[in-house]
Amino acid sequence: MTPQAWFKQRGWTIFPFQKAVWKAALQGRSGLLHATTGSGKTYAVWFAALARAIKQPAKPKRGLRVLWLTPMRALAADTARALQEPLAELLPDWTVGMRTGDTSAAERARQTRSLPSALVTTPESLCLMLSQANAAERFAALDMVIVDEWHELMGNKRGVQAQLALARLRQWHPDLVVWGLSATPGDLTEARDTLLGGADGEIVEGALRKELVIDTLIPVNPSRFAWSGHLGLQMLQPVIDAIEPHSSTLIFTNTRSQAELWYQNLLEARPDWAGLIALHHGSLDREVRDWVEQSLKLGTLKAVICTSSLDLGVDFLPVERVLQIGSAKGIARLLQRAGRSGHAPGRPSRITLVPTNSLELLEAAGAKRAVANRQIETRHAPNKPLDVLVQHLVTMALGGGFMADALFDEVRTAWSYRTLTRAEWDWALAFVTHGGQSLTVYPEYRRVQADALGIHRVPDLALGRRHRMGIGTIVADASIQVSFISGGRIGTVEESFISRMTPGDHFLFGGRLLELVRVHDMTALVKRASGKKAAVPRWNGGKLPLSSEYAHALLDCLQDASEQRYDGPEMQAIRPLLELQQRSSALPTRQRLVIETHLCKEGQHLFVYPFAGRSVHAGLAALLAYRAAAMSPMTFSISVNEYGFELLSAEAFDWPALMRRVDLFSDTDLIADVLASLNAGELAQRRFREIARIAGLVFQGYPGQPKSTRQLQASSSLFFEVFRKHDAGNLLLLQAQQEVLEQELELSRLQATLVELRDRELSFYQTERATPLGFPLMVERVRERLSSEKLSDRVARMIAQLEKAAGP
DNA sequence: GACCTGCTGCGGGCTG
Numbered sequence: 001m002t003p004q005a006w007f008k009q010r011g012w013t014i015f016p017f018q019k020a021v022w023k024a025a026l027q028g029r030s031g032l033l034h035a036t037t038g039s040g041k042t043y044a045v046w047f048a049a050l051a052r053a054i055k056q057p058a059k060p061k062r063g064l065r066v067l068w069l070t071p072m073r074a075l076a077a078d079t080a081r082a083l084q085e086p087l088a089e090l091l092p093d094w095t096v097g098m099r100t101g102d103t104s105a106a107e108r109a110r111q112t113r114s115l116p117s118a119l120v121t122t123p124e125s126l127c128l129m130l131s132q133a134n135a136a137e138r139f140a141a142l143d144m145v146i147v148d149e150w151h152e153l154m155g156n157k158r159g160v161q162a163q164l165a166l167a168r169l170r171q172w173h174p175d176l177v178v179w180g181l182s183a184t185p186g187d188l189t190e191a192r193d194t195l196l197g198g199a200d201g202e203i204v205e206g207a208l209r210k211e212l213v214i215d216t217l218i219p220v221n222p223s224r225f226a227w228s229g230h231l232g233l234q235m236l237q238p239v240i241d242a243i244e245p246h247s248s249t250l251i252f253t254n255t256r257s258q259a260e261l262w263y264q265n266l267l268e269a270r271p272d273w274a275g276l277i278a279l280h281h282g283s284l285d286r287e288v289r290d291w292v293e294q295s296l297k298l299g300t301l302k303a304v305i306c307t308s309s310l311d312l313g314v315d316f317l318p319v320e321r322v323l324q325i326g327s328a329k330g331i332a333r334l335l336q337r338a339g340r341s342g343h344a345p346g347r348p349s350r351i352t353l354v355p356t357n358s359l360e361l362l363e364a365a366g367a368k369r370a371v372a373n374r375q376i377e378t379r380h381a382p383n384k385p386l387d388v389l390v391q392h393l394v395t396m397a398l399g400g401g402f403m404a405d406a407l408f409d410e411v412r413t414a415w416s417y418r419t420l421t422r423a424e425w426d427w428a429l430a431f432v433t434h435g436g437q438s439l440t441v442y443p444e445y446r447r448v449q450a451d452a453l454g455i456h457r458v459p460d461l462a463l464g465r466r467h468r469m470g471i472g473t474i475v476a477d478a479s480i481q482v483s484f485i486s487g488g489r490i491g492t493v494e495e496s497f498i499s500r501m502t503p504g505d506h507f508l509f510g511g512r513l514l515e516l517v518r519v520h521d522m523t524a525l526v527k528r529a530s531g532k533k534a535a536v537p538r539w540n541g542g543k544l545p546l547s548s549e550y551a552h553a554l555l556d557c558l559q560d561a562s563e564q565r566y567d568g569p570e571m572q573a574i575r576p577l578l579e580l581q582q583r584s585s586a587l588p589t590r591q592r593l594v595i596e597t598h599l600c601k602e603g604q605h606l607f608v609y610p611f612a613g614r615s616v617h618a619g620l621a622a623l624l625a626y627r628a629a630a631m632s633p634m635t636f637s638i639s640v641n642e643y644g645f646e647l648l649s650a651e652a653f654d655w656p657a658l659m660r661r662v663d664l665f666s667d668t669d670l671i672a673d674v675l676a677s678l679n680a681g682e683l684a685q686r687r688f689r690e691i692a693r694i695a696g697l698v699f700q701g702y703p704g705q706p707k708s709t710r711q712l713q714a715s716s717s718l719f720f721e722v723f724r725k726h727d728a729g730n731l732l733l734l735q736a737q738q739e740v741l742e743q744e745l746e747l748s749r750l751q752a753t754l755v756e757l758r759d760r761e762l763s764f765y766q767t768e769r770a771t772p773l774g775f776p777l778m779v780e781r782v783r784e785r786l787s788s789e790k791l792s793d794r795v796a797r798m799i800a801q802l803e804k805a806a807g808p
Numbered sequence: 809g810a811c812c813t814g815c816t817g818c819g820g821g822c823t824g
Contacts, residue, residue: 226811
């Protein structure tokens with residue numbers, strides 16, 4: 001049977017994009033397919049692979065023919081099932097299998113004897129297979145590789161690892177056909193080049209463009225809505241009303257503790273929903289999450305409160321409605337989450353934004369505008385990360401060995417390493433052969449040795465074993481296990497959270513009130529507790545700044561407001577606040593940088609609103625403080641948020657005069673000034689922990705007996721110190737510094753912002769009191785110093801002062 | 809009457 005006939009039999013139409021993929025693949029061409037989920041993209045590439053197999057009966061019948069990479073284990077099983085279905089009729093002698101960390105030992109043993117015709121696996125598992133000495137043999141019949149959700153991988157080190165693995169497979173099979181699937185738009189050319197190493201390839205666009213509806217829950221009384229804060233419980237009742245009429249709702253929050261608190265508050269308000277609503281985030285135990293995902297699939301849950309843990313995966317959910325509490329921070333993420341609803345052809349996706357403070361009404365308006373204008377973030381692959389390369393070299397040495405020159409050429413065919421210099425390569429090779437300058441005396445860092453023929457191999461079985469256990473680029477959070485004393489795992493929290501507690505203390509986790517009994521062997525043993533007051537664990541997760549695209553959309557909305565245009569319910573709701581801002585000083589726009597000063601008994605506040613996201617503001621604030629202090633010595637306390645930053649000085653300071661005289665926003669000496677103004681050394685040291693782990697310097701410990709994060713942190717800082725003292729040219733140190741600059745301080749964005757600011761007119765205002773844009777920054781600064789209870793008193797006092805000053 | 813900030817993803821050797 002042909003693929004066409006198979007479709008015809010079911011009365012399905014073959015979409016033009018599916019035909020395009022089949023045709024290209026049949027002609028041996030690789031490419032990237034951009035299509036939304038649930039639009040038939042799986043079958044587009046799968047049938048392309050089958051069509052190739054049918055056309056080439058001469059190829060060996062046994063062995064691995066198609067490799068399917070997926071970024072998540074949870075997706076592997078679904079995918080394998082979907083591939084299985086058409087196979088029975090088209091190619092009855094083919095088999096489909098999967099290989100992830102979950103695969104049983106028995107199944108692994110079976111696969112060691114012979115791989116299935118099509119294998120669904122992860123980038124990490126693929127690397128493990130490539131580290132087997134007979135890898136070349138096992139992949140000898142490979143014909144096509146499919147990389148699902150390539151947009152999820154391409155921007156990070158997992159994607160780089162996939163690139164390197166693909167480079168190896170292409171080396172063995174120059175005609176290998178590679179197709180990537182990408183669900184979000186952005187720069188498709190870059191996505192294709194990253195996947196194919198810059199080689200020629202198609203870009204096919206799926207025909208289905210889904211209709212998208214974005215709406216906003218407007219607070220009942222917008223003029224009394226909080227000016228700052230991120231939890232948003234003021235919106236509890238509107239959210240309940242939104243959940244009520246629907247059979248299933250996904251509620252996205254930005255942090256795990258926020259999810260916990262919302263879950264608890266929803267249950268308190270609606271005790272009748274017990275058992276019908278559930279919680280899902282990355283620190284909950286796998287079993288708990290699997291149960292939630294299963295129940296969602298079965299349609300037995302009314303609502304799930306989650307973090308980005310449900311951005312991907314769990315396809316074909318019967319979700320009717322999606323709520324986003326607080327800022328989504330990026331337009332691509334918003335689209336991704338909206339796509340979780342209306343998961344059937346022809347049905348629109350819908351997402352409802354729930355603001356947690358007044359300015360998020362503006363964000364809601366900005367989101368609509370950015371989506372309408374297709375202003376969507378693009379992802380870029382990391383540039384030649386040497387930690388990943390070092391890991392790859394050991395993997396290659398295990399997987400049959402390598403010749404240095406040949407592997408150098410091969411690695412350079414991976415997009416991220418296309419500019420790798422011979423010197424960098426030699427450094428990496430030296431690093432795996434003798435640990436570089438400072439570790440030469442330790443045999444455990446002589447991981448790779450060349451034999452008489454020049455073939456590099458791993459000389460020692462134990463070293464190889466240790467390496468395989470460390471393959472991958474994800475570095476786990478600093479966490480310890482939480483389990484019931486009676487048995488049953490709940491999830492993980494940070495060591496630092498538990499270390500602040502004493503036995504008998506209560507905390508809220510996994511939607512339950514728990515009492516700490518004792519800590520033993522990296523596990524916090526707990527039992528159920530009753531009562532009310534309890535701490536909620538805080539996890540120290542990543543900080544996603546507002547994207548540039550999103551921020552620009554906000555400035556455009558402000559531009560409208562400054563011209564008295566208030567379109568849509570969001571802008572109408574925030575109108576009083578923006579008018580107050582305008583009366584007290586002015587509205588920032590793309591043409592105008594608003595700078596406010598405000599004297600009070602604390603000292604002098606300087607507020608600046610570039611609208612460039614918090615990481616850029618952190619850099620800008622530090623830069624400004626540093627440069628101003630260089631003119632006249634003075635100390636500042638700094639506070640930043642997504643919209644601007646504040647510098648507070650004890651003494652008054654003539655900012656307008658200084659800014660007119662000196663270009664404080666100049667980008668000359670930018671890197672030097674940024675490094676000097678921030679504690680870049682400490683940031684780099686923290687960053688180095690991840691690099692040391694990926695490069696294989698730090699061993700995580702054997703399964704079942706993990707080392708504590710404190711031990712791991714200690715050993716990675718030891719390496720950091722040793723390298724700094726005795727091996728200053730160590731390129732991994734340099735990498736740590738570059739990653740801090742690029743990823744944490746977003747240097748290129750900072751630079752772009754400085755360029756933008758130069759074109760903005762500086763507008764200075766001296767204000768009587770904090771403005772709507774300034775107030776949240778003041779709260780933010782106070783928050784850093786005070787516990788939350790004291791903070792609420794303080795906030796109340798600040799508001800009282802504001803209102804007194806505003807008059808009756 | 810106004811507070812609660814920071815996400816996600818993977819992997820594992822040996823053993824009659």
